[in-house]
Amino acid sequence: MAKTTETAADPGVTQPAKAAKPLTMAAALNTAMRDALTEDSNVVIFGEDVGPLGGVFRITDGLTRDFGEDRVWDSPLAESGIIGTAIGMAMYGLRPIVEMQFDAFSYPAFEQIVSHVAKMRNRTRGRVSLPIVIRIPTSGGIGGVEHHSDSSEAYWTHTPGLTVVTPSNPADAYSMLREAIASDDPVIFLEPKSHYWMKEGTPQSGPALPMNKAAVVREGTDVTLLSYGPTVAVALKTAKLAEDEDLSVEVIDLRSLSPFDDETVGASVRKTSRAAVIHEAAQFGGYGAEVAARVTEREFYHLAAPILRITGADIPFPAPLLEKHYLPTPERILNALSTWEWEV
Amino acid sequence: MSLTEETRAPAVLPDAEAFSLIDAGGAAVPEKQRRGYDLPDIDVLKELYRRMVIARRWDTQVTALTRQGRLSTYPSARGQEASEIGTVAAMQDTDWLFPTYRDSIAVWSRGVPTAELLSGFRGDWHCGWDPNEHRTAPQATPLATQTLHAVGFATAAKLKNDPIATVAFIGDGATSEGDAHEGFNFAGVWQAPTVFVIQNNQYAISVPIAKQTRARMLADRAVGYGIPGYHVDGNDAAAVYTIVSEALERARSGGGPTIIECLTYRMEPHTNSDDPSRYRDAEDVAAWKDKDPIDRLEKYLTAQDAIDDALREEIAKESEDAAAAMRDAMNAEPALDPMELFEHVYNAPRPALLEQRNALKAELDEISDGGRVN
Numbered sequence: 001m002a003k004t005t006e007t008a009a010d011p012g013v014t015q016p017a018k019a020a021k022p023l024t025m026a027a028a029l030n031t032a033m034r035d036a037l038t039e040d041s042n043v044v045i046f047g048e049d050v051g052p053l054g055g056v057f058r059i060t061d062g063l064t065r066d067f068g069e070d071r072v073w074d075s076p077l078a079e080s081g082i083i084g085t086a087i088g089m090a091m092y093g094l095r096p097i098v099e100m101q102f103d104a105f106s107y108p109a110f111e112q113i114v115s116h117v118a119k120m121r122n123r124t125r126g127r128v129s130l131p132i133v134i135r136i137p138t139s140g141g142i143g144g145v146e147h148h149s150d151s152s153e154a155y156w157t158h159t160p161g162l163t164v165v166t167p168s169n170p171a172d173a174y175s176m177l178r179e180a181i182a183s184d185d186p187v188i189f190l191e192p193k194s195h196y197w198m199k200e201g202t203p204q205s206g207p208a209l210p211m212n213k214a215a216v217v218r219e220g221t222d223v224t225l226l227s228y229g230p231t232v233a234v235a236l237k238t239a240k241l242a243e244d245e246d247l248s249v250e251v252i253d254l255r256s257l258s259p260f261d262d263e264t265v266g267a268s269v270r271k272t273s274r275a276a277v278i279h280e281a282a283q284f285g286g287y288g289a290e291v292a293a294r295v296t297e298r299e300f301y302h303l304a305a306p307i308l309r310i311t312g313a314d315i316p317f318p319a320p321l322l323e324k325h326y327l328p329t330p331e332r333i334l335n336a337l338s339t340w341e342w343e344v
Numbered sequence: 345m346s347l348t349e350e351t352r353a354p355a356v357l358p359d360a361e362a363f364s365l366i367d368a369g370g371a372a373v374p375e376k377q378r379r380g381y382d383l384p385d386i387d388v389l390k391e392l393y394r395r396m397v398i399a400r401r402w403d404t405q406v407t408a409l410t411r412q413g414r415l416s417t418y419p420s421a422r423g424q425e426a427s428e429i430g431t432v433a434a435m436q437d438t439d440w441l442f443p444t445y446r447d448s449i450a451v452w453s454r455g456v457p458t459a460e461l462l463s464g465f466r467g468d469w470h471c472g473w474d475p476n477e478h479r480t481a482p483q484a485t486p487l488a489t490q491t492l493h494a495v496g497f498a499t500a501a502k503l504k505n506d507p508i509a510t511v512a513f514i515g516d517g518a519t520s521e522g523d524a525h526e527g528f529n530f531a532g533v534w535q536a537p538t539v540f541v542i543q544n545n546q547y548a549i550s551v552p553i554a555k556q557t558r559a560r561m562l563a564d565r566a567v568g569y570g571i572p573g574y575h576v577d578g579n580d581a582a583a584v585y586t587i588v589s590e591a592l593e594r595a596r597s598g599g600g601p602t603i604i605e606c607l608t609y610r611m612e613p614h615t616n617s618d619d620p621s622r623y624r625d626a627e628d629v630a631a632w633k634d635k636d637p638i639d640r641l642e643k644y645l646t647a648q649d650a651i652d653d654a655l656r657e658e659i660a661k662e663s664e665d666a667a668a669a670m671r672d673a674m675n676a677e678p679a680l681d682p683m684e685l686f687e688h689v690y691n692a693p694r695p696a697l698l699e700q701r702n703a704l705k706a707e708l709d710e711i712s713d714g715g716r717v718n
């Protein structure tokens with residue numbers, strides 16, 4: 001079994017030995033939970049089908065077998081119930097990790113998350129913290145039928161009290177999930193489901209970047225693309241294509257949606273003076289609106305052009321055969337960038 | 345250990361007749377109708393009486409101060425003392441209570457100091473006490489959500505072999521919420537040591553129980569979850585105490601959850617801003633006054649020669665002391681620090697939040713320096 005040399009609470013969290021060779025995001029997440037279960041007897045996992053089946057995406061594969069039914073178990077099928085009971089368990093001193101089976105099925109739990117998970121520490125004046133990790137497979141790209149492809153991040157990032165993070169590669173998936181489990185604050189952990197079986201991403205061996213920091217995943221000088229979760233890969237493809245047009249694109253993986261890493265993003269935008277934010281969720285009132293607004297407020301005098309949003313349209317997520325028209329593509333991003341005035 | 349049991353629960357419907365030990369007139373219910381239960385010890389009954397009298401005086405004082413504008417709102421539990429106090433008296437110190445906005449006297453009965461207890465209704469902080477110190481969760485306002493917290497907490501205790509139980513209060517109207525169903529069901533499946541005390545006070549603000557359920561009674565729900573259900577005269581402190589004690593004992597010793605419906609009545613408006621004349625008759629209220637929980641226990645204890653004027657005086661003095669302490673606590677200006685607004689949202693400090701905190705600080709400094717006030 002993979003071992004860490006330090007606890008995940010320590011910003012110096014290291015990658016598991018396994019991460020030296022490429023592993024899938026699914027395996028990285030599984031290993032993170034396995035290591036946490038091993039190190040801390042207060043960690044428990046429950047949700048729909050997460051027991052013997054290992055979850056519909058197999059992310060908890062083998063954990064019931066190896067840790068027993070009183071550590072990892074199938075709950076009744078009710079999302080509000082899952083979150084509500086996780087709250088009680090966390091009040092008792094456990095560190096529950098719960099899975100919402102699909103993004104859109106987290107909505108029955110909205111009240112428990114927004115009114116209790118997010119507020120408990122504040123309403124009790126800091127006396128009761130809820131160290132809960134809510135794992136949510138998120139976003140599209142897998143041809144999912146209705147209600148299986150939503151990007152719900154703006155609901156959560158709009159809610160004070162929640163920490164919202166999303167990994168884009170296996171190495172981050174491991175270190176960020178370890179840090180989320182070790183966090184005394186509740187964390188919404190958005191897993192880009194289209195990436196579960198991808199091995200992309202540079203396996204790291206050194207200390208991992210803390211969960212709350214954005215990463216510059218590709219350096220460039222002309223434009224900053226702000227991406228997260230499933231759109232990091234799209235932004236990287238865009239950067240590659242842009243080379244043909246002599247456009248040097250810097251790509252940032254935000255990783256933490258709340259808190260927002262103003263420093264890393266600000267430094268990049270001050271360098272490139274142009275930025276676009278890319279996400280799958282609908283545009284109006286979406287996460288990109290916040291990014292555009294706060295970067296503009298802080299960096300306006302460094303900007304040469306308005307910040308663009310290349311996002312899903314303001315329509316419900318389409319049926320599988322039409323999703324390709326909805327998801328942001330490198331071509332659509334390049335087209336959008338070409339609408340800027342580029343003085344020579 | 346596994347949380348779930350392979351065996352199926354027997355289907356037993358609760359008795360339709362509300363269980364009672366002391367009737368509305370203050371007489372002990374005849375032995376053959378007591379379903380095998382004895383009345384609690386006389387000392388227990390005296391203690392229940394004492395606590396109910398003081399709680400009512402305290403509650404009356406809070407309502408009065410709310411009318412004067414000292415508190416922003418207060419949902420009184422007048423008339424429900426037997427359910428509230430009878431339940432808490434049955435709990436051990438190590439058990440946890442998950443109350444609602446309605447249950448301030450229960451929280452008071454858990455020993456939470458008045459100033460901390462009422463900080464939410466006065467408006468200085470949402471929950472003023474330390475839940476861990478008093479083993480009492482914050483009062484839940486989003487209806488029925490607390491049932492799940494109680495079940496989760498109890499399940500964690502069960503996983504750790506800690507012999508404690510939790511009590512979740514819930515109102516009649518709130519049983520229509522999805523979370524009530526999920527709370528009952530999770531408790532049944534996980535055999536959580538949780539006792540659900542449904543206080544059926546006949547109304548959810550203005551809406552009567554008939555518009556919440558077509559079932560014969562709320563206690564009937566229990567059978568659908570494989571949980572024992574009880575229908576209890578919620579104005580009979582002896583009956584509430586007896587059934588809740590038994591349920592807690594069963595929960596602590598691995599016997600799982602219980603649903604108890606306490607039949608009672610909310611004598612006051614929903615809160616101070618409600619107008620019950622729009623939806624219920626004065627005769628209805630008067631009829632329930634005849635079933636008053638304190639009057640009946642006083643009659644019983646008097647007939648037993650268990651209280652005399654000296655004890656009455658002692659309790660009256662304690663009541664006045666509680667009311668005076670409550671007045672003093674509420675009349676003292678709360679020490680409010682606006683900077684604290686930013687302090688507890690997260691464990692991990694956030695630079696952006698610090699910026700907003702400093703902006704408010706600057707605003708306040710400008711005002712105190714005699715600058716622009718808007």
Ligand SMILES: Cc1ncc(C[n+]2csc(CCOP(=O)(O)OP(=O)(O)O)c2C)c(N)n1
Binds near residue numbers: 515548
């Ligand atoms: C989810 C939710 N919906 C609506 C309300 C507003 N509300 C507060 S109390 C109440 C009535 C509840 O009645 P009941 O459950 O019978 O409890 P009681 O007030 O009678 O003690 C309502 C509708 C709320 N607090 N939470």
Ligand SMILES: [Mg+2]
Binds near residue numbers: 515543544
């Ligand atoms: Mg009611």
